[in-house]
Amino acid sequence: MEQIIQVTILGIGxxxxxxxMGSGLSLVFGVMRIVNLAHPSLIIAGAxxxxxxxxxxxxxxxxxxxxxxxxxxxxxxxxxxVFFERNxxxxxxxxxxxxxxxxxxxxxxxxxxxxxxxxxxxxxxSYATDAFFIGNVFIPKGQLYAGLVSMLIIGLLAAFLxxxxxxxxxxxxxxxxxxxxLLGVNVNMVGLMSFAIGIGLAGAAGALTSFVFSFFPAKHWxxxxxxxxxxxxxxxxxxxxxxxxxxxxxxxxxxxxxxxxSTWSTMTFFLALFLVLLFRPQGLFGEKPELL
Amino acid sequence: xxxxxxxxxxxxxxxDGPAILDGAHMTVQQGKxxxxxxxxxxxxxxLLKVIAGMLPARKGEVIFKGENLKxxxxxxxxxxxxxxVPQERALFPKMTVRENLRMGGYILNDDVERDRRIDEIFDxxxxxxxxADQHAGTMSGGQQQTLAMARTLILRPEIVxxxxxxxxxxxxxxxxxxxxxRMIAEQGVTVLLVEQNAVMGLKHADWGVxxxxxxxxxxxxxxEVLHDPRIQELYLGGRKVA
Ligand SMILES: Nc1ncnc2c1ncn2[C@@H]1O[C@H](COP(=O)(O)OP(=O)(O)OP(=O)(O)O)[C@@H](O)[C@H]1O
Ligand SMILES: [Mg+2]
Numbered sequence: 407m408e409q410i411i412q413v414t415i416l417g418i419g420x421x422x423x424x425x426x427m428g429s430g431l432s433l434v435f436g437v438m439r440i441v442n443l444a445h446p447s448l449i450i451a452g453a454x455x456x457x458x459x460x461x462x463x464x465x466x467x468x469x470x471x472x473x474x475x476x477x478x479x480x481x482x483x484x485x486x487x488v489f490f491e492r493n494x495x496x497x498x499x500x501x502x503x504x505x506x507x508x509x510x511x512x513x514x515x516x517x518x519x520x521x522x523x524x525x526x527x528x529x530x531x532s533y534a535t536d537a538f539f540i541g542n543v544f545i546p547k548g549q550l551y552a553g554l555v556s557m558l559i560i561g562l563l564a565a566f567l568x569x570x571x572x573x574x575x576x577x578x579x580x581x582x583x584x585x586x587x588l589l590g591v592n593v594n595m596v597g598l599m600s601f602a603i604g605i606g607l608a609g610a611a612g613a614l615t616s617f618v619f620s621f622f623p624a625k626h627w628x629x630x631x632x633x634x635x636x637x638x639x640x641x642x643x644x645x646x647x648x649x650x651x652x653x654x655x656x657x658x659x660x661x662x663x664x665x666x667x668s669t670w671s672t673m674t675f676f677l678a679l680f681l682v683l684l685f686r687p688q689g690l691f692g693e694k695p696e697l698l
Numbered sequence: 699x700x701x702x703x704x705x706x707x708x709x710x711x712x713x714d715g716p717a718i719l720d721g722a723h724m725t726v727q728q729g730k731x732x733x734x735x736x737x738x739x740x741x742x743x744x745l746l747k748v749i750a751g752m753l754p755a756r757k758g759e760v761i762f763k764g765e766n767l768k769x770x771x772x773x774x775x776x777x778x779x780x781x782x783v784p785q786e787r788a789l790f791p792k793m794t795v796r797e798n799l800r801m802g803g804y805i806l807n808d809d810v811e812r813d814r815r816i817d818e819i820f821d822x823x824x825x826x827x828x829x830a831d832q833h834a835g836t837m838s839g840g841q842q843q844t845l846a847m848a849r850t851l852i853l854r855p856e857i858v859x860x861x862x863x864x865x866x867x868x869x870x871x872x873x874x875x876x877x878x879x880r881m882i883a884e885q886g887v888t889v890l891l892v893e894q895n896a897v898m899g900l901k902h903a904d905w906g907v908x909x910x911x912x913x914x915x916x917x918x919x920x921x922e923v924l925h926d927p928r929i930q931e932l933y934l935g936g937r938k939v940a
Binding site: 571575581584585586587588592696 | 750777788790800
């Protein structure tokens with residue numbers, strides 16, 4: 407029994423971080439129809455930001471989180487302006503973005519590799535290796551903090567989408583771009599803002615990831631498949647769906663890791679992606695996903 | 699006196715494609731209901747899109763209260779008081795009725811005023827108040843059309859344009875839609891209406907405009923148009939329409 411609780415807790419801890427990683431991806435897909443294969447490489451960029459903040463100046467990664475968010479959001483604005491804005495009207499936009507973001511992912515990986523080399527790194531604030539104990543069950547502090555902060559950020563994102571004026575505009579644009587434009591929404595600005603927010607969330611996820619997982623520039627390949635499985639399962643473009651899929655799959659993966667073998671843990675995500683695409687390509691939660 | 703809205707010699711098409719409209723015009727009188735009729739593909743929707751600024755005119759002009767609307771985007775014509783409900787209704791299916799109405803007032807900068815106007819809309823359309831927190835996409839066709847039409851009123855427009863509001867609705871509901879159209883006109887709002895069902899449309903209109911192959915065949919009071927023999931010809935060479 408204790409073992410089961412233990413594994414569930416570890417799964418939940420990872421689920422929170424994956425949920426944050428996936429929500430940025432979902433947002434960008436929902437609003438812009440961009441399948442952003444560069445998202446995980448941008449998460450790594452966020453992780454490096456937190457890493458160097460800690461290494462060079464001893465700044466806690468949780469304090470670096472807003473810095474990484476803003477920095478990555480700014481990179482998002484730049485990427486959007488350079489690569490996506492002009493092509494937004496093209497009929498093959500969504501397909502094209504797959505190749506485009508693939509190329510961007512390789513460029514970011516190359517740039518990070520050239521600057522920081524491909525060695526394994528992990529940010530090591532004291533809590534990263536510490537744990538709370540409840541009886542014999544231990545809760546790693548690093549994962550707990552990362553999971554809690556992820557949920558907080560996702561909560562803020564949901565409230566923003568639900569109640570703010572820009573949030574209304576983003577949801578409206580996701581559901582019916584032409585109708586939103588007709589009512590006076592500047593849909594191009596909405597695209598830019600959601601892209602920036604989505605990439606900013608990658609930065610935030612990176613800062614949290616940096617003390618939960620060890621990372622290196624090429625690590626993003628591993629995450630692409632994981633994140634794709636979460637987003638597809640959640641119904642492409644649904645943040646709520648992505649969050650549910652993240653927790654569900656992470657818990658399952660934790661059990662697979664504990665009882666089948668840790669090398670099989672990652673396979674859980676790929677297998678889930680495979681099964682979902684085979685039997686329920688629209689995702690687990692419905693035909694037409696919405697952000698919330 | 700400058701005319702209220704002048705639509706003259708409009709030529710327009712999509713992209714580099716052929717001219718879909720070629721010499722379309724219509725007279726618009728303030729506060730009246732205008733019904734544009736014509737066979738499938740005549741260019742009725744295209745004409746409304748040109749007026750709304752969704753599609754630029756290649757030739758001709760749209761002049762609203764003395765101002766040429768050439769080159770204006772849809773949100774700019776909206777700010778000038780011309781609201782448009784396209785054939786597809788343009789709702790946000792996964793937003794609630796209230797949220798859809800709020801989107802209708804998106805360009806208002808005063809949230810309090812916007813919500814006050816939404817309350818007025820609820821008084822006029824009690825069914826929308828009943829459904830306020832329901833997703834728009836889960837309502838019946840008639841309710842969705844009511845929402846789409848009501849949503850335009852939040853900005854207190856001078857002209858509203860409805861593209862086939864009766865599309866896909868049961869006859870009883872269609873009558874309700876036309877009652878709403880009349881009610882809107884009685885408040886002094888000018889209505890431009892596209893209708894597939896010529897008789898039904900003209901019976902509820904003051905003015906009729908007949909479009910065929912991208913040009914205006916003729917226009918006149920709704921009664922005149924309704925009884926014009928050319929109408930019979932237009933609709934499948936003599937099929938009875940009146
Ligand atoms: N977005 C578009 N791109 C290219 N061609 C279009 C587009 N929309 C309409 N057309 C073409 O323009 C012509 C006129 O279309 P329009 O929708 O204005 O006709 P309509 O009179 O409204 O017909 P209906 O009664 O079927 O709604 C049609 O031949 C149609 O194929
Ligand atoms: Mg039409």
